[in-house]
Amino acid sequence: MANQLLSTVSYRDSLPEGYARPEHDRPRLADVRTDTNIPLIDLASPDRHRVIAEIDQACRTYGFFQVINHGISEELLEKVMAVGLEFFRLPPEEKAKLYSDEPSKKIRLSTSFNVRKETVHNWRDYLRLHCHPLEEFVPDWPSNPETFKEIISVYCREVRLLGLRLLGAISLGLGLEEVYVEKVLGEQEQHMAVNYYPRCPEPDLTYGLPKHTDPNALTILLMDPHVSGLQVLRDGAKWIAVDPRPNALVINLGDQLQALSNGAYKSVWHRAVVNEAHERLSVASFLCPCNSAVIGPAPKLVGDGEDPVYRSYTYDEYYKRFWSRNLDQEHCLELFRSQH
Numbered sequence: 498m499a500n501q502l503l504s505t506v507s508y509r510d511s512l513p514e515g516y517a518r519p520e521h522d523r524p525r526l527a528d529v530r531t532d533t534n535i536p537l538i539d540l541a542s543p544d545r546h547r548v549i550a551e552i553d554q555a556c557r558t559y560g561f562f563q564v565i566n567h568g569i570s571e572e573l574l575e576k577v578m579a580v581g582l583e584f585f586r587l588p589p590e591e592k593a594k595l596y597s598d599e600p601s602k603k604i605r606l607s608t609s610f611n612v613r614k615e616t617v618h619n620w621r622d623y624l625r626l627h628c629h630p631l632e633e634f635v636p637d638w639p640s641n642p643e644t645f646k647e648i649i650s651v652y653c654r655e656v657r658l659l660g661l662r663l664l665g666a667i668s669l670g671l672g673l674e675e676v677y678v679e680k681v682l683g684e685q686e687q688h689m690a691v692n693y694y695p696r697c698p699e700p701d702l703t704y705g706l707p708k709h710t711d712p713n714a715l716t717i718l719l720m721d722p723h724v725s726g727l728q729v730l731r732d733g734a735k736w737i738a739v740d741p742r743p744n745a746l747v748i749n750l751g752d753q754l755q756a757l758s759n760g761a762y763k764s765v766w767h768r769a770v771v772n773e774a775h776e777r778l779s780v781a782s783f784l785c786p787c788n789s790a791v792i793g794p795a796p797k798l799v800g801d802g803e804d805p806v807y808r809s810y811t812y813d814e815y816y817k818r819f820w821s822r823n824l825d826q827e828h829c830l831e832l833f834r835s836q837h
C-alpha cells in the first residue's frame with residue numbers, strides 16, 4: 498500500500514512499528530570505521546595495464562572499488578541526484594500512482610525491500626526502473642518531474658557504456674579475452690534503483706538496506722556526495738564505511754562475477770545505514786545477464802582435474818531463487834555450489 502511509503506510522512510520521535518531489529522541484528526554504528534584505503538581507480542590513466550591490474554586486485558580483495566575520471570560529467574551526476582530527490586518530494590497522491598510491491602514489475606515505486614515477504618522493514622523507499630533498451634521502457638517512466646526521463650535516459654546510456662568498459666577490463670584481469678564476460682552475459686538488461694533514505698529518528702535500531710550481495714553482474718552506484726551510509730563487510734567480519742568522494746562512482750561486483758570467476762572475485766556483503774540528521778539518496782545501476790544466459794565458472798579458471806566451485810545455471814533460475822529469499826540470508830551463490 499502506498500501509505501507505507503516513508504517519504505510521504507515525517508517520523509520525528511521514534512520508529513513506527515515493524516522497523517526495529519532485534520538486539521543481535523543492529524548496525525552498531527559506533528563500531529564502524531571509515532576505510533581510507535578503499536581502492537580508487539583513475540580510469541583516465543594512460544597506463545591501461547596498470548588500470549586492469551588495479552581492478553583485478555580490487556576485485557580479488559575488496560570486491561568493490563571507486564572510479565574517478567570515468568567519463569560521466571560532474572554536471573550530469575548532479576542533475577541525476579537533483580531530479581531523484583525532486584521525485585521523492587512529489588506529493589503523496591502523485592507517488593501513489595506508481596506504487597507497487599510486486600517485484601516483477603518493470604517500473605515501480607516501493608518501500609523497504611520485499612514488503613510481501615519480510616518480517617522487519619527497512620528505512621528506504623525506492624524507485625525501480627528497467628532501462629534497456631531505453632525506447633521500450635522510457636515511455637512508462639515518471640513524467641513528473643518533467644526533466645526526469647531526459648536526464649535519467651542520458652545517464653543510463655553513459656552508465657551502460659562505463660559498465661561494459663569495466664566488464665572488458667575485468668575479463669582481461671581474469672586472463673580471459675576482453676569480450677569474454679560480455680559474451681557470456683548476453684544482451685544484458687539494465688535496471689536502476691533510486692534509493693531514498695529519509696531521516697530516521699532511531700538509526701541504531703534499523704537499516705536502510707540490511708546486509709546483502711547484489712544478484713546481478715556489476716553494480717555502479719552514484720552516492721549522495723554529502724551523506725555517508727554505504728558500508729561494506731571486510732574480511733567477513735568488520736563493517737567499514739565507504740564515504741562519498743566527489744565525482745567518484747562506486748563499483749561493486751555482483752554474484753554473477755563471483756560465479757564466473759570461479760570464486761576468485763568477491764561479491765561482497767554490503768548494507769546501507771541511515772541517520773538522524775540527513776536524508777540520503779543513492780542511484781544504483783545494475784547490469785544484469787540476460788535471463789537465458791548460462792552462467793558458470795569460466796573453464797580457463799578451473800584448475801586441471803578440479804571441479805568448478807559453482808555449477809552452471811541460467812540467470813533466470815538464479816534471479817527467481819534470489820527474490821524468493823530474505824535479503825540477509827546466506828549468500829545466494831552458496832545454493833549453487835557444485836555437488837561433490
Ligand code: OGA
Pocket residue numbers: 690692706711718720726727767768769779781
Ligand atoms: C543497492 C545498494 C547501497 C546504498 O541498491 O543494492 O546496495 O548505499 N545500495 O544505497
Ligand code: NI
Pocket residue numbers: 709710711767
Ligand atoms: Ni546492493
